Amino acid sequence: xxxxxxxxxxxxxxxxxxxxxxxxxxxxxxxxxxxxxxxxxxxxxxxxxxxxxxxxxxxxxxxxxxxxxxxxxxxxxxxxxxxxxxxxxxxxxxxxxxxxxxxxxxxxxxxxxxxxxxxxxxxxxxxxxxxxxxxxxxxxxxxxxxxxxxxxxxxxxxxxxxxxxxxxxxxxxxxxxxxxxxxxxxxxxxxxxxxxxxxxxxxxxxxxxxxxxxxxxxxxxxxxxxxxxxxxxxxxxxxxxxxxxxxxxxxxxxxxxxxxxxxxxxxxxxxxxxxxxxxxxxxxxxxxxxxxxxxxxxxxxxxxxxxxxxxxxxxxxxxxxxxxxxxxxxxxxxxxxxxxxxxxxxxxxxxxxxxxxxxxxxxxxxxxxxxxxxxxxxxxxxxxxxxxxxxxxxxxxxxxxxxxxxxxxxxxxxxxxxxxxxxxxxxxxxxxxxxxxxxxxxxxxxxx
Numbered sequence: 001x002x003x004x005x006x007x008x009x010x011x012x013x014x015x016x017x018x019x020x021x022x023x024x025x026x027x028x029x030x031x032x033x034x035x036x037x038x039x040x041x042x043x044x045x046x047x048x049x050x051x052x053x054x055x056x057x058x059x060x061x062x063x064x065x066x067x068x069x070x071x072x073x074x075x076x077x078x079x080x081x082x083x084x085x086x087x088x089x090x091x092x093x094x095x096x097x098x099x100x101x102x103x104x105x106x107x108x109x110x111x112x113x114x115x116x117x118x119x120x121x122x123x124x125x126x127x128x129x130x131x132x133x134x135x136x137x138x139x140x141x142x143x144x145x146x147x148x149x150x151x152x153x154x155x156x157x158x159x160x161x162x163x164x165x166x167x168x169x170x171x172x173x174x175x176x177x178x179x180x181x182x183x184x185x186x187x188x189x190x191x192x193x194x195x196x197x198x199x200x201x202x203x204x205x206x207x208x209x210x211x212x213x214x215x216x217x218x219x220x221x222x223x224x225x226x227x228x229x230x231x232x233x234x235x236x237x238x239x240x241x242x243x244x245x246x247x248x249x250x251x252x253x254x255x256x257x258x259x260x261x262x263x264x265x266x267x268x269x270x271x272x273x274x275x276x277x278x279x280x281x282x283x284x285x286x287x288x289x290x291x292x293x294x295x296x297x298x299x300x301x302x303x304x305x306x307x308x309x310x311x312x313x314x315x316x317x318x319x320x321x322x323x324x325x326x327x328x329x330x331x332x333x334x335x336x337x338x339x340x341x342x343x344x345x346x347x348x349x350x351x352x353x354x355x356x357x358x359x360x361x362x363x364x365x366x367x368x369x370x371x372x373x374x375x376x377x378x379x380x381x382x383x384x385x386x387x388x389x390x391x392x393x394x395x396x397x398x399x400x401x402x403x404x405x406x407x408x409x410x411x412x413x414x415x416x417x418x419x420x421x422x423x424x425x426x427x428x429x430x431x432x433x434x435x436x437x438x439x440x441x442x443x444x445x446x447x448x
Contacts, residue, residue: 034092034093034094034095035092035093035096035151036090036091036092036093037091037092037093037128037142037144037147037149037151038090038091038126038144038147039089039090039091040089040090040118040120040123040126041089041120042085042086042089042090044120044121044123045061045085045089045118045119045120046060046061046119046120046121047059047060047061047118047119048060048081048084048116048117048118048119049116049117049119050084050114050115050116050117050161051114051115052113052114052115052161052162052163053113053114053162054162054163054164054165055071055164055165056070056071057070057071057165057168058070059076059081059168065078066078066081068168068169071165072165074169074170075169075170076168076169076170077167077168077169077170077171078170080160080163080167080168081168083160084116084160084161087156087157087160088116088118088128088157088160089118091128091142091144091153091157092153093142093151093152093153094139094151094152094153094154095139095151095152096149096151097141097150097151097152098148098149098150099148099149100148100149101143101148101149101150104131104143104150107131107132107141107143107150108131108132108141109129109131109141109143109150112129112130112131112143113130113131113132114129114130114158114161114162115127115128115129115130116128116129116130116161126144126145127144127145128142128143128144128145129142129143129144129145130142130153130158130161131143131150133155133158134152137155138155138158139152139153139154139155140152140153140155140157140158166231166232169229169232171228171229171230172226172227172228173227173228173229173275173277173280173282173284174224174225174227174262174264174275174277175262176221176224176225176255176257176262177225177257178218178221178222178224178225180257180258180259181197181221181255181256181257182196182197182256182257182258183195183196183197183256184253184254184255184256185206185253185254186251186252186253186254186294187251187252187253188250188251188291188294188295188296189250189296190296191207191296191297191298192206192207193206193207193294193295193296193298193301194206195212195217195301201214201308202214202217204298204301204302206298207298208298208369209417209418210301210302210303210367210416210418211302211303211308211416212301212302212303213300213301213302213303213304214303216300216301217301219293220293220294221255223289223290223293224253224255224264224290227275227284227286227290228286229275229284229285229286230284230285230286230287231284231285232282232283232284232285233274233282233283233285234281234282234283235274235276235281235282235283236281240283241267241276241283243269244267244269244274244276244283245267245268245269245274246265246267246274246276246283247267248267249265249266249267249276250266250267250268250273250291251265251266251291251294252264252265252266253266253294262277262278263277263278264276264277264278266286266290266291267283268288268291271288272285272288273285273286273287273288273290273291274286275290302367304363304364304420305362305363305364306362306363306364306399306411306413306420306422307359307360307362307383307397307399307413308395308397309360309383309385309395309397310360310385311353311356311357311359311360312388313385313386313387313388314330314356314383314384314385315329315330315384315385315386316328316329316330316339316382316383316384317352317355317356317381317382317383317384318380318381318382319355319379319380319381319430319431319437320379320380320381321378321379321380321430321431321432322378324431324432324433324434326338326431326434326437327339327340328347328352328437335349336349336352342438344441345434345438345439345441346438346439347437347438347439348437348438348439348440351431351436351437351438351439352437354429355429355430355431355437356383358426358429358430359381359383359399362399362411362420362422362426363422364411364420364421364422365408365421365422365423366408366420366421367418367419367420367421368410368418368419368420368421369418370418376402376403377400377401377402378401378402378403378404378409378427379400379401379427379430380398380399380400380401381398381399381401381430382396382397382398382399383396383397383399384396384397385397397413398413398414398415399411399412399413400412400413400414401427401430402419404424404427406424407423407424408421408422408423408424409421409422409423409424409426409427411426
């Protein structure tokens with residue numbers, strides 16, 4: 001028997017037992033010192049008063065929002081106030097420092113640096129004073145008015161109350177629902193652009209007519225609805241506006257919705273950008289990225305995608321190139337069949353998918369804005385689609401291909417007053433005979 005190993009194991013077990021006893025005692029001591037200083041239902045609180053080194057603040061609840069009443073009238077930052085309610089409506093302390101403190105000066109509570117008052121209907125106001133910080137862990141000494149106890153609360157709770165005016169203000173100053181916008185106009189420099197939504201599609205209307213690039217418009221509307229101020233400053237008079245570059249704005253934009261319009265101007269002073277909303281007298285500092293989302297060149301807003309459909313949404317295809325033609329329909333199981341059926345023939349699913357991928361991926365290299373018919377229609381394709389999420393939403397896309405000329409081919413959507421130029425190689429990928437879309441026939445059976 002190896003007595004050295006047995007002794008080492010015994011010592012290890014003794015150390016573990018002592019550690020467990022120590023941790024249990026520590027946990028019991030912690031539980032004995034932790035507690036709740038007071039509790040009020042957070043949703044019952046309708047007024048908050050706060051005094052901190054930054055000033056005096058008053059907030060009132062006007063469902064569903066909070067309003068700042070002091071030091072000025074403005075919308076309050078909902079997140080900042082909800083954080084205060086989360087941490088102080090039911091104030092949990094980490095340690096009971098004194099059961100009945102006589103000398104509050106030792107804790108900085110004789111003249112507290114921070115004082116918070118919470119008001120709830122039908123209840124007396126709860127006043128919490130915060131004294132000095134504990135240098136060991138940045139926790140704060142705190143006391144409830146009318147209660148002799150002095151407790152210690154976590155540092156992050158104090159941070160909720162140390163904020164200034166900007167932190168407590170709602171910084172979203174431009175109320176806009178991006179889904180409700182039906183049209184917009186903007187002027188940047190000497191260029192003016194107008195965009196409008198019709199039948200769930202966006203169109204460029206000025207300086208010329210075209211389908212618009214929806215992804216770019218969606219990005220712009222999202223950025224407008226999420227605008228946040230980095231600063232606020234008075235800009236009611238012409239002289240004040242000039243200080244922010246708003247007397248001759250870099251950009252002006254107007255967004256139209258069924259409930260009304262919202263207009264915003266953006267100015268620049270040095271490297272800083274400022275925004276002024278119609279009806280407001282404050283210039284709001286904003287990120288320079290916002291103005292950059294407005295392209296003066298109208299071509300940047302033009303949709304260069306020729307066919308607006310997803311290959312997997314296609315349910316029917318009609319194809320004609322000269323005397324060669326065919327039609328296909330997809331059944332509920334996702335299999336393609338000729339329409340009408342062709343005895344002994346089935347479409348090749350991979351070939352059909354390849355054709356749809358070519359058509360849905362068509363992109364214009366240029367535009368042909370002169371109205372008129374194609375010189376020669378070399379091929380015509382009709383694709384009928386059905387939205388898989390909303391089967392009632394059906395769409396028909398028609399594409400007419402002109403004869404190849406040089407390195408490009410003109411493609412037209414008859415519903416639009418202009419045509420696209422695409423690479424010549426595109427038309428060379430279209431089927432020219434039935435074998436280009438049909439599955440290869442099975443090999444003949446060998447005779448026995």
